Each structure stands twice: as C-alpha cells, then as structure tokens.
Amino acid sequence: MGGVAWTEEEDHLLMRCIEQYGEGKWHRVPQLAGLNRCRKSCRLRWLNYLRPNIKRGSFAEEEVDLIIKLHNLLGNRWSLIAGRLPGRTANDVKNYWNCHLSKKLDPQQIRNHEDNDLNTKDGIEILSPSQPRDFAASSGGWTQPPTAALEAPSSVHPPMPEEIGTSPSSPPPMLYVDQDEFNNSNPPFFKEDGHVLGDLGMDLHFDGSAGLMQSSNQWDWDDLISDMDLWG
DNA sequence: AACTTATCCAACCGCCGCTAC
DNA sequence: AGTAGCGGCGGTTGGATAAGT
Numbered sequence: 001m002g003g004v005a006w007t008e009e010e011d012h013l014l015m016r017c018i019e020q021y022g023e024g025k026w027h028r029v030p031q032l033a034g035l036n037r038c039r040k041s042c043r044l045r046w047l048n049y050l051r052p053n054i055k056r057g058s059f060a061e062e063e064v065d066l067i068i069k070l071h072n073l074l075g076n077r078w079s080l081i082a083g084r085l086p087g088r089t090a091n092d093v094k095n096y097w098n099c100h101l102s103k104k105l106d107p108q109q110i111r112n113h114e115d116n117d118l119n120t121k122d123g124i125e126i127l128s129p130s131q132p133r134d135f136a137a138s139s140g141g142w143t144q145p146p147t148a149a150l151e152a153p154s155s156v157h158p159p160m161p162e163e164i165g166t167s168p169s170s171p172p173p174m175l176y177v178d179q180d181e182f183n184n185s186n187p188p189f190f191k192e193d194g195h196v197l198g199d200l201g202m203d204l205h206f207d208g209s210a211g212l213m214q215s216s217n218q219w220d221w222d223d224l225i226s227d228m229d230l231w232g
Numbered sequence: 233a234a235c236t237t238a239t240c241c242a243a244c245c246g247c248c249g250c251t252a253c
Numbered sequence: 254a255g256t257a258g259c260g261g262c263g264g265t266t267g268g269a270t271a272a273g274t
Binding site for chain 2: 005048
Binding site: 003005024025026027039040043047076077078079090091094098 | 258259260261262263264266267268
C-alpha cells in the first residue's frame with residue numbers, strides 16, 4: 001500500500017477509542033487509542049474503512065451514473081459527491097473516478113452524457129464550477145457579474161461554494177441569469193411575485209437590473225448544485 | 233512457469249479554511 | 254491583526270494483485 005498498512009490490532013484499538021470517546025478530537029486519538037499513527041491517519045482509517053455502514057464492492061450502475069453527473073456539476077469535490085452516495089467514501093469515489101471513469105470516459109463522452117441529462121436544460125447551460133481554490137483572489141470573485149455572463153446571458157453560473165456564505169462578510173449567493181430565461185423558464189425557477197421558490201427551502205429573488213438572482217437567506221449552495229440533478 | 237505491464241485502492245502528503253487565543 | 258492548532262480535503266504514491274506475453 002501507499003504507506004504502512006493498518007493491522008487488525010490497530011483497527012481494533014481505533015474502533016474502541018472511537019466507541020469510547022466518539023468522533024472528533026483527532027489530535028488526541030493516537031494518544032487515547034495507544035496508536036503510533038498520526039491524527040490524519042487515524043481519521044482517514046476511520047472514515048474510509050472502519051466507520052459503520054460503509055458500502056464495499058463494485059459501484060452499481062446508478063451510482064456510476066450519479067458520480068458522472070455530480071462530477072460534472074461539482075468537479076473534483078469528492079467529499080460532496082460521496083455525500084450523495086450512501087455508504088461510499090470520498091476516497092472510494094475518487095479512486096473509482098481515477099481508475100475507471102477518467103480513463104473510460106473521454107471528454108466527448110462526458111459531454112454527450114451531460115447533454116443527455118441536465119446540463120442543457122431549457123436553454124440554460126449549467127457550467128461546471130471547476131474554479132481554482134483561490135478563486136476569489138485570482139479573479140476578484142463574482143461580486144460583480146462576470147463578463148462572460150453578460151456576453152452570454154443564457155448561462156447560469158453557479159459560483160464556487162467556498163465563496164458563498166462562508167463568513168459574515170461574504171456576499172449572498174447569486175446566480176447570473178438572463179431575464180428572458182427567467183421569465184420564460186419552467187422549473188427549476190418556480191416564480192412567485194418575482195421570487196423563485198424551489199423545492200429546496202430557498203427563496204431566491206431576481207434582480208432584473210443587475211441580471212442576477214440572489215438568495216434572501218443562508219442556505220447550502222452545494223445542495224442547490226447537487227439538487228439541480230434531482231430537478232431532471 | 234517466469235516475467236512484465238496494467239490496474240486497483242489504502243495510505244500519505246501538503247495545502248486550505250476555520251477557530252481560539 | 255497575527256498566529257498556531259485543528260479538521261478536512263484533494264492529489265499523489267506505492268504495494269498488492271490481476272492480466273497479458
């Protein structure tokens with residue numbers, strides 16, 4: 001393996017420690033469990049192998065399908081993708097992608113898959129948010145509508161979740177969308193007095209002058225991006 | 233049977249954001 | 254405001270095993 005493999009005894013010690021003290025406080029786990037492992041190794045071993053209800057074995061067809069869709073939406077955000085696959089870990093999903101899908105699916109195949117599903121829905125193109133982690137610093141963020149959105153108003157641009165609602169000073173989440181698209185759209189934009197009421201417990205407001213949508217409350221942007229999948 | 237190559241996947245590494253001080 | 258410590262994440266590594274020659 002890539003590193004020193006865990007022994008049965010080590011697994012036992014770790015499991016007993018978690019049972020006794022619970023998850024979290026990983027910095028204390030090696031000491032509490034009497035393990036000669038770093039906090040990260042303990043956490044990883046627990047999350048990827050020892051945790052209850054972990055599904056092992058090959059991925060079902062539906063799971064693979066979902067991985068492809070979610071990867072299209074979320075990029076390499078394996079923990080988020082894994083969150084939508086009960087019993088699967090981020091490492092599992094990542095490994096599966098790297099071993100199977102990234103090789104078997106060339107870009108054109110992935111594009112075809114997207115076209116058949118949710119990426120071109122009612123003329124609204126959902127772009128993959130595969131932005132760099134230092135997106136805000138490198139591009140100045142999206143506090144102003146990006147030029148591309150103005151030039152291509154039919155696009156909806158999901159911003160990076162990291163840029164949204166992560167601190168009190170963060171601007172509210174926004175979607176840039178053309179007003180005609182908004183006015184003529186079927187779900188996912190359920191309109192009511194200028195507000196957009198999806199089935200996600202969100203209240204989105206369309207600002208026609210700015211050409212953007214904005215939420216009136218804090219909500220999980222990752223869930224929106226993921227749940228767009230469910231609107232199909 | 234022996235060797236080489238490809239594949240799989242558990243584990244490690246380095247970085248990031250958050251929080252407490 | 255600056256910093257250290259922490260949890261968490263994604264990328265990469267490398268050993269085991271399967272498949273091919």
